[in-house]
Amino acid sequence: MDKIELLAPAGDLERLKVNLLYGADSVYIGGENYSLRANAINFTLDEIKEGCEFAHKLGKKVFLTLNIVFHNEDMEDVFNYIDKVVKCNIDAFIVSDAFIISYIKKNYPQVEVHLSTQNSTTNYEAVNYFKEEGVDRVVLAREVGKKEIAEIIEKTGIDVEVFIHGAMCTCFSGRCALSNYVTNRDANRGGCAQVCRFAFACEEEKDFTLATKDLNMAKYIKDLIEIGVKSLKIEGRMRSLYYLATVIGSYRRIIDSIYEDNLTTEEFSLLEERLKRVANRETSSHYFLREADWTDQYYTGRVEVSNQDYLGLVTGYDEENKCLILIERNYFKPGDKVEIFTPKGDSYDYVVDKIYDEDMNELEVARHPEQILKLKFPLKLDKYSMLRLL
C-alpha cells in the first residue's frame, strides 16, 4: 500500500525547499498568473523549473495552482502559459474551471489534473462527472465529513485529497464573493481580502462575526489513512518558514509513526503541543465528525497570537570556532532552554550559553531580528535547521 501523501504549500522557492526537506512528499505552488493567491510572491517560470528539478531529485512532486475563476480576458494567454509550465516539468495542475480541465487533459494527457477545492465538490456524483472528464484527483470541499469522504472513495475510486491543517473559508469555496462586494477585490481571481474575518455592526450589543477557527486534523490522520485518502493537504502558501517546518515536520512524524505503529501518547502530545504553539488561532476539526457549529466559530475578535518561539534559522557552520551560524528571528538570552531541530527530524536540547555576533564579539542578549549570530555547537547541522524556545 502506498503511503499517504503529505502535501505542503509553498509561496516561494525557499518555502518549497524547506517543505520538501522537512518531509513533505509534494508541494503546491502558485505561478505569477491564474492562482488564487495573487498577492503572494508566487513563482516565475524559471523558479517553477528550478522547484521541479529540486523536487524531482528528491523523488517528490510539484503541483501548480491554476484555480482562479476565469474571465474572458484570462483566457487570452492561458494556453500559452499552460504550455510553458508543462515544459517546466510540473507534475499536476490544480484547476477549478471545467473548460481548462478538459483543455489540459486533451492537450497534455501526461500531466495530472487535480480538481480544486474551489469547486466545492461534496458528493460522489459530482466526483463521477469530473472523473469522466479525466480528472486524476479531487480536492474535496472542506464541508465534507469522514463518512462522506469514505463513501466518495468507495463509490468513485478516484484519488481524494483533503485539507488537514490551516485556515478555513467560512463559506463554500467558490461560492463567496464577499471580498468583491465589500472591498472590490475579486475573491475568485486571487484577490480575497478575507472579509469573513471582519466584524460587522448590527442591532445587537456585540458585532456580528463569522470567522472560523483554523483546521487541525492531527488526531484523525489514522482515520484518513484507513478510509483511503490519497493526500493530506496543509493550507497556507504565505506562512513563515518556521510555521511550515514545524507543521510539516510534525505531520511527517505522525504519518510515519502511524505506518510504523510506534506513535506513543507522549510523543503525540508533544507534536500536538508544537502544532498548537505555532498556530495563531484556536483550532477545530470542523465537519470531520459532525456538522460544524458555534464551537467552531472564532468569537474572540481579532486576537491573533504572535508566536515568539522561533528564535533563529541556521544558515551555516563556522568550522574554526565550532559555531552554528544563524539569523535571529526573536529575542533570546544566555540560559534559555531551546530545541534545535533539523529537516531530517533530528532534535537537540540546548541551553544557550554565550551568544556571538558574526565577528565573534560576545553579546549580552540577542535582541535584533535578522542579525547574524553564532552559537557554540559541536555538530555541523543542515541548512534550514531551526531553533525554537522550549
Place this chain on the structure above:
Amino acid sequence: MKLLVEFRSKQIPDCNWDGIILPLVNYAVLGKCYYNLDEIENIAKKYKDREIFVSLNKNFFNDDIVKLKEILQELDKIGLTGIFFYDLAVLQLKNSLNLKTDLVWNQTHMVNNYRTCDYYFTKGVKYALLGKEITLSEIKEIITKTSAKCMVEVLSKPSVAFSKRKLLTNYYTDLKKPCKNELTVLEKITNEKYLVKEEKDGTAFYKDKIINGTSIIKDLYEVNCDYIIMRDDLENEEEFYQLINDTYKYIDGNCNDEEYVLKYKKLGDYTNFFFNKTIYKVKKNG
C-alpha cells in the same frame, strides 16, 4: 429577449412575464420562497404558454443523491423549460438518467467567461446564468461569443455568499439570545449594509441594495441576450409588478422607450459590477 422573474410569494400576480423561476423546497437555496413538486406541477399546467424554470441550486451531499435522482425524474415528467443547477451532480444525473429537461449553468459567482459557457453547452447545458460580478462589457462579449443561451440578472438584491454553517444560530448561541433568521449587518468601513439570512441548508449573504439594471437592458437587447432576470426584492410588491409589466412592454417595443429608463431611475443608481471592474493582482509572465 425574454423576461424571467422570481416572485417573493406564491400568489403569482397577473402580469406580463415570459418565464418564472421556482426554487424547489429542500433542493434550492437563495430562494425568495420555495415550492413543492405539486405546486410546480400546478403552475406548469396553469401557465402552459410561459417558460417554467425550477431551481435546484444547492450543494448536494452523498445523502441527498438518491432523492435527487428521484426528484429529477419527477421534474422531467412535468415538461419544464429548464433546471438551474450549481452542483455538477445534477448534470451527471441528467446524462446518466437520459433526462430531457434542459439545464441552466448557475454556479453563482463562476459563470464568467464564454469558453466555459461553451464547454458546458457541449455537455448538454443549454443555458447559462451569468455571474453578477462581471462588467457589462464582459457580459456582452460572452453573449456574442457563446452558443449557450445567456441569462443576465438585472434587478435584485444580489446574493453575495453562501455558507453551510448556521451562522445566525452560532452567533446567537454565543450571545446567549434567541436566534433570529435574518439580520442586517453594517460593514463599518464602506458603511454598506448586508442581509444575513439563515436557511435550512446554511446561511446566505445579500447586499442590502437593489441592483438597478434597467438602464442596461437596451445594451443586452442589442447583443441578442436571450433572457433578463428580475427578482422580487423591491420594498413594494405592487411596484415590482408594475416594473415587470413596464419591462415586458419595453422589450416588446425593442427597448426604444426612453421614458422607461427615466421612470426607473427612481430605483437607484446602484449598478453592481456592470461598470465597475473588480481588482486583483495578476502580473503578466514574460
